[in-house]
Amino acid sequence: MKSRLYTVTMLLLLVALLTSIPGLPLGVDLRGIWLQAHLIVATPLAALLVGWIWCSQGQIVSLKALAWLCISVGLASIMVPMLGFTATESTHLWIESHGWLSFVGVGLLGISAARTASKK
Amino acid sequence: MSKAVQAALISLFLVTATTLAAQDSTWKRTDSDAPYDHRIQLRDSAGRIIDPGITEWTAGSSGADLKATCAPCHDVEAASAGLHGGAGIDGRRGEPWFLIDPRSGTSLPIHRRSWSGIQLPAELDLDESAWTKIFGRHETGHGSGSDCLVCHLATGYDFSKRIERFDAGDASRAPFIAAGLLDTNGKFDLPRFDSEGHIKLDLLADAGTAACLPCHTVRNLETDNNPNWRQDQWFHDGDVHLAAGLSCVDCHRSGIDHHIVRGYEGEKHPAGTDVSSLTCRGCHMDEKGGHLGAPKPRHAGLPPFHLEEIHCTGCHSGPEPKATEIKQWTSRAHRLGEPSQKRNSETPPRIIWAGIDKDETGKLGPVRQSWPDGWGLLSTNGTVRPLAPALLRRPLRKSLRIRANLREEVLSKLGDQQATEKIHDALTEIGDSIPGDEVAVFISGGRVLRSDGNQGLIEIPSDVSTAVSWPVAHPVRSARTSIGSGGCIDCHSSDSRWLSSPIAAKTMLPLPGGLAVTSPLQSNIIEEGRWRSWWLLFAGRDVGKIYFSLCTCLCISGSLLAIWQSLGRNRP
Numbered sequence: 098m099k100s101r102l103y104t105v106t107m108l109l110l111l112v113a114l115l116t117s118i119p120g121l122p123l124g125v126d127l128r129g130i131w132l133q134a135h136l137i138v139a140t141p142l143a144a145l146l147v148g149w150i151w152c153s154q155g156q157i158v159s160l161k162a163l164a165w166l167c168i169s170v171g172l173a174s175i176m177v178p179m180l181g182f183t184a185t186e187s188t189h190l191w192i193e194s195h196g197w198l199s200f201v202g203v204g205l206l207g208i209s210a211a212r213t214a215s216k217k
Numbered sequence: 218m219s220k221a222v223q224a225a226l227i228s229l230f231l232v233t234a235t236t237l238a239a240q241d242s243t244w245k246r247t248d249s250d251a252p253y254d255h256r257i258q259l260r261d262s263a264g265r266i267i268d269p270g271i272t273e274w275t276a277g278s279s280g281a282d283l284k285a286t287c288a289p290c291h292d293v294e295a296a297s298a299g300l301h302g303g304a305g306i307d308g309r310r311g312e313p314w315f316l317i318d319p320r321s322g323t324s325l326p327i328h329r330r331s332w333s334g335i336q337l338p339a340e341l342d343l344d345e346s347a348w349t350k351i352f353g354r355h356e357t358g359h360g361s362g363s364d365c366l367v368c369h370l371a372t373g374y375d376f377s378k379r380i381e382r383f384d385a386g387d388a389s390r391a392p393f394i395a396a397g398l399l400d401t402n403g404k405f406d407l408p409r410f411d412s413e414g415h416i417k418l419d420l421l422a423d424a425g426t427a428a429c430l431p432c433h434t435v436r437n438l439e440t441d442n443n444p445n446w447r448q449d450q451w452f453h454d455g456d457v458h459l460a461a462g463l464s465c466v467d468c469h470r471s472g473i474d475h476h477i478v479r480g481y482e483g484e485k486h487p488a489g490t491d492v493s494s495l496t497c498r499g500c501h502m503d504e505k506g507g508h509l510g511a512p513k514p515r516h517a518g519l520p521p522f523h524l525e526e527i528h529c530t531g532c533h534s535g536p537e538p539k540a541t542e543i544k545q546w547t548s549r550a551h552r553l554g555e556p557s558q559k560r561n562s563e564t565p566p567r568i569i570w571a572g573i574d575k576d577e578t579g580k581l582g583p584v585r586q587s588w589p590d591g592w593g594l595l596s597t598n599g600t601v602r603p604l605a606p607a608l609l610r611r612p613l614r615k616s617l618r619i620r621a622n623l624r625e626e627v628l629s630k631l632g633d634q635q636a637t638e639k640i641h642d643a644l645t646e647i648g649d650s651i652p653g654d655e656v657a658v659f660i661s662g663g664r665v666l667r668s669d670g671n672q673g674l675i676e677i678p679s680d681v682s683t684a685v686s687w688p689v690a691h692p693v694r695s696a697r698t699s700i701g702s703g704g705c706i707d708c709h710s711s712d713s714r715w716l717s718s719p720i721a722a723k724t725m726l727p728l729p730g731g732l733a734v735t736s737p738l739q740s741n742i743i744e745e746g747r748w749r750s751w752w753l754l755f756a757g758r759d760v761g762k763i764y765f766s767l768c769t770c771l772c773i774s775g776s777l778l779a780i781w782q783s784l785g786r787n788r789p
Contacts, residue, residue: 155782157782165772183517188519
């Protein structure tokens, strides 16, 4: 069950990553159908992240924990403009922060997985 | 020639050239911000000073000439041209003028500028004098109608008298009569002149908003929800900038060339001047606060691509959007400024605030819209050209017995019937009266109809009946009354019906068949499927905010805890 949950989370993370590609060029925010797809994927993903982070307390290595923190702070950074805490012009920065932090988080997860695999 | 003489001549030339070059202009300038006290003498077209006590000026005779009167101090040639005088580049489409002829039911958009869908004067057989008679009243700087006083005389200019004189074909005297210097009998108001023939005129570069409004007023009429517009008229708010004390020319600036800045984004000024700081964005989004320290909006929570894809006017200008179209009067189309008991909500042309449309750059902005009405000829190659009203009078009088107003007179005879037969008769008569192979057509309600040869009418496809639209910039509404002030659901909800509400053409006479009906969604200005999917998503936006905030808090706290625990495990 746990591994299935992990697989689904990883899969959704990957889809979220893929749907964010049209927003990659700097200054071009994700919009339209890709943004909708990203939001639809993000909705269950947020709950899965919570579940995964809290369920695996005490078993996570530092690198993976750091990866989850990056992704979580990335999630927080998108909440700032979403909740109207910033002006439109600075919204770009918050959206980009969300993107970069999430990328870094996914990257760290990958490294962590690779290290675990090599230890085995 | 000795070298000394050559050197002396070169020196003399250089001194003269330098002195001439040092003069900025041949025109007199005070270079002060304080207004100049204009005590001037009137001049005739040859530049000779007029003695107002002797000159009796009747229509047709030479008399005072405004250009010559202003010319000793101002570059009137430059001032008479410019964008405001009808010269310069055509630029973004503006409000067309309307050739209205009640006798033939003609209401056609027309302009000197080459804007698509809008007739040129020559296409409707209007020569310069006919044009001046019809449209000279709102043409400030072109040809014989050139009038500095209409915009620069701060007090005492009677715009209704100007209209009256142009209607009477008295264009050359119109400025003087409207300014109260001359009566219609050609006599000057002598007590206003001193013993040397000077007259004091309250002339200002910026004569205030009142100088612009005679030609630039827009008034909302009824909507389906508000049939009592007359009663509610006093209750509407004007432009927020004017209410804040700004003048029109604070943004719509110009030099003596009268290339008045239109103020839209991407405007190319004919003088090559960078006028981007005079746009909405230039003032309000500038880091330093723009001109006059304009407030910088936060647009908190608004995804930034909205500012890239929608003009500022898209949310901040025009009437508040309703679920139905909003009918409007404009000064130039409906002769506002002229006292009239006949002007009513059915007075042509029918201009409506039509929500939003995409401009040439693909950006969304608010527009006004109007549909052409009239008669035309269908050529063998399938193109339709509208007919000038003068060509229609005889056939319409013969076929429909029209005396003054086609719509009213035909409607009074029709009762509950449709006008198919009447229009068919008129089309037959028009076709017979005009030589050639072309077939007469009726243009109304966004449709073009021709005779089917059997007392009926058939519709033919043509762009000539398509609505013309032009951008709306005023009145600017305050931030708290703009679209979006009520949140995303102002646009992204099933309640924002103004995007899906039909905007329908209207025929001047009842006809069978459907009318051209459209809405921003149906016109694909906004992609309907995407818009619907967004408002479905927005239905859960508030819940989503709570959900994601909660998840964020739990994720961060969980991650921090995990880091803490993993660090603890790694300690020896």
